[in-house]
Amino acid sequence: MKKLAILGSTGNVGTQVLDVVDQYPDKFKIIALTGNGNMELLKAQIVKYQPMFVGVADAEKAEELKGQVSVPIFFGAEANAQIAALEEYDTLVNCVVSLAGIEATLVAIEKKKNVALANKETLVSAGEIVMRRAKENGVTIMPIDSEHSALFQCLNGEDIKTVQQLVITCSGGALRDKTKAEIETATVAEALGHKTWAMGQKITIDSATLMNKGFEVIEAMWLYDMPIEKIKVVIHPESIIHSMVEYTDASIIAQLSEPDMRLPIQYALSYPERWEAPIKRFDFKKNLSFAEPDLERFPCLGLAFWAAKELGTLPAVMNATNDFMVGKFLSGECRLMDIYATIKAVMEAHENIKHPDLADIKKAIAWAQGEAAVIFNS
Numbered sequence: 001m002k003k004l005a006i007l008g009s010t011g012n013v014g015t016q017v018l019d020v021v022d023q024y025p026d027k028f029k030i031i032a033l034t035g036n037g038n039m040e041l042l043k044a045q046i047v048k049y050q051p052m053f054v055g056v057a058d059a060e061k062a063e064e065l066k067g068q069v070s071v072p073i074f075f076g077a078e079a080n081a082q083i084a085a086l087e088e089y090d091t092l093v094n095c096v097v098s099l100a101g102i103e104a105t106l107v108a109i110e111k112k113k114n115v116a117l118a119n120k121e122t123l124v125s126a127g128e129i130v131m132r133r134a135k136e137n138g139v140t141i142m143p144i145d146s147e148h149s150a151l152f153q154c155l156n157g158e159d160i161k162t163v164q165q166l167v168i169t170c171s172g173g174a175l176r177d178k179t180k181a182e183i184e185t186a187t188v189a190e191a192l193g194h195k196t197w198a199m200g201q202k203i204t205i206d207s208a209t210l211m212n213k214g215f216e217v218i219e220a221m222w223l224y225d226m227p228i229e230k231i232k233v234v235i236h237p238e239s240i241i242h243s244m245v246e247y248t249d250a251s252i253i254a255q256l257s258e259p260d261m262r263l264p265i266q267y268a269l270s271y272p273e274r275w276e277a278p279i280k281r282f283d284f285k286k287n288l289s290f291a292e293p294d295l296e297r298f299p300c301l302g303l304a305f306w307a308a309k310e311l312g313t314l315p316a317v318m319n320a321t322n323d324f325m326v327g328k329f330l331s332g333e334c335r336l337m338d339i340y341a342t343i344k345a346v347m348e349a350h351e352n353i354k355h356p357d358l359a360d361i362k363k364a365i366a367w368a369q370g371e372a373a374v375i376f377n378s
């Protein structure tokens with residue numbers, strides 16, 4: 001039986017993790033849950049799964065919850081890291097959508113726990129440190145994202161030295177077929193109109209700008225120890241092939257299925273086993289198509305390739321600025337293209353620190369958020 005600590009259990013990925021748990025009640029025990037936005041849902045999850053511990057980052061919300069449930073509650077900015085430090089669980093499922101995810105991942109690695117990772121910030125902003133510590137502690141990071149799960153499966157049992165390139169597929173996002181002018185003035189509703197995957201708002205905007213694909217490129221570099229030159233992004237609107245690996249002999253191995261996050265989530269938890277998944281099976285009645293990404297219309301992907309080439313603190317700066325600007329876009333305070341323009345300006349102004357430690361990364365993130373606010377308000 002796997003003993004899970006699920007960080008971000010009320011979010012889009014977190015609820016799908018619990019869907020998988022519901023399919024296999026005999027295989028899992030929920031040791032801890034953390035949430036921050038939806039307290040009603042967190043309360044319902046506490047009643048249903050009876051965790052031993054709960055974490056809530058917002059102290060006020062935690063106080064409110066305390067009166068309603070009897071489980072011990074960790075609260076404040078360190079709540080996720082405190083949960084990660086517990087002895088009682090064996091697998092951390094990190095679905096937090098913020099920088100708080102980095103520290104929790106590092107704590108779990110130090111404790112030699114299994115880590116199933118959906119949190120993007122961990123590898124985008126602190127990939128070098130996280131992978132080094134994972135190696136030192138003998139921890140394998142199991143990716144939850146569909147692309148990285150696909151790459152993991154396509155690389156399984158192969159010699160990494162024979163990889164020609166990793167090919168990461170991309171649905172193209174909600175604005176895939178729009179002109180440059182239409183993209184520049186896209187409304188929140190248009191940018192959120194993503195068809196193939198059901199996801200949270202922040203990541204849906206990142207999919208519309210292709211910034212999300214840029215994050216995934218950087219994550220893949222760290223997870224599979226690949227230089228940026230060996231990673232290619234291909235637009236694949238049907239989202240059936242979740243990514244591919246091309247080998248030196250020109251063979252390409254792909255992983256396919258209907259797009260449903262519960263499959264990569266389940267695989268991250270069942271590996272090395274494969275279990276029956278409750279998702280629709282691919283029926284081979286769809287044609288699969290491919291195209292090159294258009295960096296003119298989706299320049300955020302170009303910024304990510306730049307950050308991937310430089311590394312150091314630059315990816316963390318890109319990520320933090322994007323976070324800030326997507327918040328502004330979602331609240332109607334800027335145009336979609338302002339996201340790109342501000343990230344570019346902040347990245348250009350950044351004095352990159354190569355091989356940063358965690359303090360350097362935190363400092364760069366705080367600097368980027370301040371710089372983004374200055375540029376945004378000017």
Ligand code: MG
Nearest residue numbers: 145146147216
């Ligand atoms: Mg993805």
